[in-house]
Amino acid sequence: MSTSSRPQVPENAERAILAAGCFWGVEHLYRKHFSDKGLYDARVGYTGGDFANPSYRAVCSGNTGHAEATLLLYDPSRLSYRTLLEFFYRMHDPTTPNRQGPDVGTQYRSGIFYTTPEQEKIAREVTGKANEQWWGGKITTEILPAGQWWDAEEYHQLYLSKNPGGYECPSHFVRDFPDLKD
Template sequence: MSNTPAQPMNVPSGAQTATVAAGCFWGVEHMYRKAFANKGLLDARVGYIGGDTNDPGYRAVCSGRTGHAEALQIAYDPNAVSYRALLEFFYKMHDPTTANSQGPDVGSQYRSAIFYHNAEQEKIAKEITEKVNKQWWKGKVVTEVLPAGQWWDAETYHQEYLDKNPSGYECPSHFLRKFPDLVD
């Protein structure tokens, strides 16, 4: 199946986009949809970003040879949820201390990364990463903070996969950890 570069999500004026990679994108999408339903999440879709291959497909990305990460792109209402809150959730829902892996999923496609869309997001992503590295993960965070490049939607059957397949694979490292509030 051929993918095409994604068209912008159909969201209201004033909405913003956040893009994160935290391992297998099925679980990441599922957790964000559950946590932020009716709390600012307007849309979410899984796809590929950060590589050097045009028109990536799932099998090619899973080979680890495309440079792409499995990722989640979120459209959100910044009046209902902040970018900071989305990133704090990101750091609680996966293990950002393992380079190129989450649980049994190994390869650069499963890396931990934040792909920022503007200078303000870059600033916030770096601030939050520094704080969680010091306060929660004790100097072990390997998450990349990178500019968002070309986004490619994953194949249709991957979208909302765990809603359609409730007994489908979910990475065991995807669960919400309990951390104290970050201190400024």
């Protein structure tokens, strides 16, 4: 996978759009764990609101309805949507509405923005299992149809790769949960 901001992505790539708090850490963890397993690219941006062409400053105001989110482009023959979602529930705290660690506001909410009926089905299945088996019935993650995606400003792309000592939300780490049971 390229570390340039805009790599070539094959036409067969599928999209997953996830919000799990500060998008820098989410993007960084997905790249770290899946760059050699079928992840073509991870972009940070905004979705879920009703404000056109939002800026970081506007999203941080809490007035746009948008969440900081990550767009994952992946090879479905090598990496499944289910795997991406199981990782999603391991790498952040989905039980705190509008919050990840010290980051508070609607832009930090937990959300899955599905692009197909099959993604919605898988999102609901994985969320139900993770809620029951890992998070004690406390998951607050939204599961919504994907709307317009807005790329964040260029300085946010690959932020932690460009700034290795940059801010990372303390709630972003991979939890050692057992595999989900059917």
